[in-house]
Amino acid sequence: MILGINDGHNSSISLFNDNKGNKCKIEYAISEERITRVKNIRGFPKNSINNVFKNLESKIDLITVGGKFRKNNRLNKLKEFSNNQNKPLLYFDHHLCHASLYKLNHDFKKGKEYLIVTIDGAGDGLSSKTSIAKNNKIEEIAQSDNINSMGDIYASFTELLGFKPMEDEGKVMGLAGYDLDSEYNEIYEKALSNVENKIIEYNTKTKTFENYLGVTGSQSTRELEKLFKMSKSYPICDFNSIPEKIVLSKIIQRKLEQTTKLMIENFVKETGIEDVVLSGGVAQNVKLNMEINNMDCVNSVYVPPFPSDEGLSVGSCLLALSINSKSKLEGFRNMNTYLGNKIPDLDIHDIEKVNNFKIDKFKVTYLEENEIPNSVANLLINNKIICICRGRMEFGPRALGNRSIIALPTRENAQKINKLLNRYEHMPYAPTILWEYASDYVENPFYSPHMAFLFNASDSNELKNLKNLKNPLSGVIHQDGTTRPQMLKKEYNTTYYEIIKSLGDNFGLNSQPCYSVLNTSFNLHGEPIVCNVDDAIRSFVGDALLLGNVLIEKVNV
Missing domain, CATH: 3.30.420.10 (Ribonuclease H-like superfamily/Ribonuclease H)
Structure with missing residues (x-):
């Protein structure tokens, strides 16, 4: 052991x-x-x-x-x-x-070479490392030190925008997907032309990122603030303005994609290895992962289910x-990510003993395992928002059906959950889609079980038209027409799969079968994902809670 x-x-x-x-x-x-x-x-x-x-x-x-x-x-x-x-x-x-972590790849092949790129804020004095893996050995071929850190620069932009660095980078990525009106698009273009070569680049000769600010952490944030406030050619001074937040988010997201793609393009050409592995905290940027996967020189991209420091x-x-x-x-x-604490077998009497739980305010039903799919699907059909806490807890940043809040994937439900959890509008939701139906919802699908990639929403059924009230996935499509799905096979999580299968077989949105649900992590805003029974009861929002095999429904809601 x-x-x-x-x-x-x-x-x-x-x-x-x-x-x-x-x-x-x-x-x-x-x-x-x-x-x-x-x-x-x-x-x-x-x-x-x-x-x-x-x-x-x-x-x-x-x-x-x-x-x-x-x-x-x-x-x-x-x-x-x-x-x-x-x-x-x-x-x-x-x-x-x-x-x-490249060894966790379900498509791992013995004797095959992989190009591994790890990028984060810093660790052991380095902020990135490029390696070649073959036959259980990893050979390092390039690196960037902790001053020349792409991850740290992105974190500094996060802080500049008023978010929490090393935690809220996903909010920056989400904002970068929003469109700008003509006035702010002009500001963006001017800002980009003025600062693009003053922040960070990738040097193809030295094979390293180069941080032109020369500092990291809070010092880097202060230098960025000076950089944007000192220029007279564009008025980015109010960092609390949503349009200006979008401008700044687009600048750093573009810089991340541009520099990282250049790095990978050069190493693919140099090594001839077209199968890429991305790890480290920056690999949680699903837009970057999509862009790299779409590169002509790349054959495949693998991102581990927990690429960050956990x-x-x-x-x-x-x-x-x-x-x-x-x-x-x-x-x-x-392998799946259900590696944490297990919710024990519970009955109704166990629920009565949970601290501060007033059972008389709820309808409480014990379900056999084979009764769960239809029972939960019926709640979904009736537009209920359901918390799930059962089985073993997921390890890593994503809730994948055992510690999730699920609902029909409509804009209406996304807005309801935003209010329940006090979430920002620009924090996008993700869907869980049954793998065999993936091509109905996204373009060029490949198996992505851990929400590690963005995909373009399918052109069919006007999925990209967010203003279309008939859009069956309006709550999980981002402003730029992309979505971040968990693609689910039956063997990965059988009961969760059967819930969505029952939903699709028995219900449609706008005359179309719906083999997808909105899936967000089960936690109150700002807290970690729920771990145990007490966490689940305390964090219970929405209409129903599936706690182990006990279904708890709010009455008179």
């Missing part, structure tokens, strides 16, 4: 078992935030470790850590834990941990396993 630890940003643990028939298995993985309820918490994940040790039947043999460099208190806590367990401790390079705990375990030739690492073909 190997215990992987990330004690930095979004701290986490993972537990690997490599003793089952010489094949390794991820037994458990969780981010510390899910237990502490503090989003993206840093530090030693003591609560996660205590949680897994409660039910651990076998002793751990090795402790691995994602990232080599740390100081004082962080280092002492790791050493103290290692000494208490009386087990060896191995530190692995931050970016190699990100890179090693995945370092998994990556460190994979690197340790690569040293052990007895373990077979030929891809995790049937």
Whole structure:
């Protein structure tokens, strides 16, 4: 048994078992935030470790850590834990941990070469690394230091716009998809021409990003503020104005796509490797992932289900396993992300005992597993908003059906959920689409089970026309006509699949079968995804809650 630890940003643990028939298995993985309820918490994940040790039947043999460099208190806590367990401790390079996640690819092929690009804010002194992977070995061929950080520049724009850096970058990406009227489009063009070569570029000769601001973090934010306020050719001074926020978001999103695509184009030409892996925090930018996938020189793109720092705990375990030739690492073909805490089997009497739950205000029904699909689909058909908390919790940033809020994917329901969760209008929702129906909803679909890519909405049925009231996916189509689906196969999550299948078989939107639902994470705004029964009850919004096999419906709503 190997215990992987990330004690930095979004701290986490993972537990690997490599003793089952010489094949390794991820037994458990969780981010510390899910237990502490503090989003993206840093530090030693003591609560996660205590949680897994409660039910651990076998002793751990090795402790691995994602990232080599740390100081004082962080280092002492790791050493103290290692000494208490009386087990060896191995530190692995931050970016190699990100890179090693390529082995989770369901299409992983032994002997095939992959071009791996990891980009983030910084880790172990670097902000990006390019590598070639083949036959379980990763060879580094280029890197950028932590000053020349594309991820840090994007985070500085996030802060400049009044959002939380290292957390709200998705809001910036969402704003970048909005159109501008003629006045602000002119401002955008002027702004772009004035600052495009003053922020960051990719140098094809040195094979590194070059940060022209020369600083990082809050200093970088201040330099950007000066850059935009000092120019007299365009009036971007009110960073609270939504049109100006859109202008700035478009500038940094364009810069991210432009520089990263140039980097990848050059390495594909140099190496001849057309199968690309993207990892690190920047790989959560689904618009960038789509743009890279659409490049003529690229054959395929793989993004791990947890590319940001929570995945370092998994990556460190994979690197340790690569040293052990007895373990077979030929891809995790049937792997899903349901690796966290499991909701126990519950009955109605268990629900009555939950703190502050007043059962007399609800209709509470126990459902057999085979009754769930039709029961939940019937609620969806009646336009109800449903919270789901059952089975094992997802690991990574996406809720994929076990800790989700679902509804018919209409604009009306998107607006309802925005009010319930106090969300920004420009924070787009994603759909879950049954894989066999993907081509009905998006152009050129390929299997994307973890919401890692944007796709252009299909031209059929006027899906791209958001003003068309007959648009059956209006709540999950972005302003630029794209959508970020979870494509679902039956074997990935059978009950969730059957809910959507029952919906499609028995109901249509505007005379069209609907094999899709709006799917957003089950949590209150600003909080981590719910972890346990108490979290679910406290965070219950909407019309119904499927908690394990117990369906809780609000009455007189």
